[in-house]
Amino acid sequence: MKRAIRIVGTGFLLVAGFNQAAGTWRGTKAEPVLVAAQQQQMATEVKIDNFSFSPATLEIKAGSTVTWTNADDIPHTVVSNDKVFKSKVLDTDQKFSFTFDKPGTYPYFCSLHPKMTAKVVVQ
């Protein structure tokens, strides 16, 4: 039983390795696979808890989608200082997502509790 699992695991790694290798060596054909893999890696979460955003600085690659979730008993918002993005008022457990296409630093805050500040750094 133990042995069977190991074989399956190895097989999976081999397939993944092959795809990645194909993307690197042969260009266009495997590219969609790469992009999908990258996005999956970069999907990122910010938790709003205890009147703070965590992590306070989030570093991501361009094209990544960030999702904020309000874990507080009080509503909060996610508002870009430069008006690039603005959530609705998020009640407990509500989420807001934004995809960052362009590199840069995006400071943001909660418009209800402006002492709550944080930033997203897009590379």
Added chain:
Amino acid sequence: MKNETKDEIKFDHNGDGIDRRGFLKCMAWAGTGTLCVMKGGVLNSYSLSALAKLDPAAAMGELSFVQISDSHMGFNKPANPDVIGTLKAAIAKINALPGNPEFLLHTGDITHLAKPEEFDNVQQILKDAKVKEAFYVPGEHDVASDEGKEYLERYGRGTKGAGWHSFDKNGVHFIGLVNVVDLKAGGLGTLGHEQLEWLEDDLKGKKSSTPIVVFAHIPLWSVYPQWGWGTEDSAQALSYLKKFGSVTVLNGHIHQTMQKIEGNVTFHTAASTAFPQPAPGTADSPGPMKVPAEQLRSVLGITSVNFVRGQKALAVVDSNLSE
């Protein structure tokens, strides 16, 4: 008085002849209630438990009104699953006050999420208050969802800008300020240039003997900036009030009663009718504080204010909902 022992008055001015220095230091925390009476510039503060010893004339004036705050209609978390019930209890408390208050001030966070049905619920409950009128200023919860559109539709008549306004009652000038809109990252409450100009203009020509009552949601004094409990440009607003002999500033937002006297200005924050928040710096964040159910009403409350002409006296009395 059930919760007498919970009073935390750091400076007891029951005695006579407190000097001005004493006023500056005065910061009274009141779990159950404090009565402050200023006579001829001298402040006396009493625990509510000492009220019986007071001359009734001192507690009744020519104008009395009541302040409620932070009803957060729509809030349903463990800190208080029944904000309708506690708001109704607050109204019952008002209706039981000796002598009917002339009117009611609501210092904001009327609703939790500014939903029409939340506003409707509050309106319905306040209909039972035995007061002739009600005046409002918004809290950040009332304006965050829609830039204050719903709030202004309901309460904006006769107001300027985001809802600021002034009116006179029995020779007392009342000013409702809005410090919850267009807040800047990292900052505190904000009045803004336009409102400050309006305020300066509003006070022009008023005699310095006119008693002034200012009410706004976020405290107009620096309670605890780390938690955003203060207003960026309040100093400028207060500078316009310097010439007046009697200024009372009533706020909400921090869900607990607190008082400070600075020169001619008495600052006072009211309790919430919905849920308590921790004392400054005593918790990781200012989020709703869960207390045992049987204690909840002892940390919620109303504030009644009496003005006694000729005595420079505005007596501010907090009472909780369990008394």
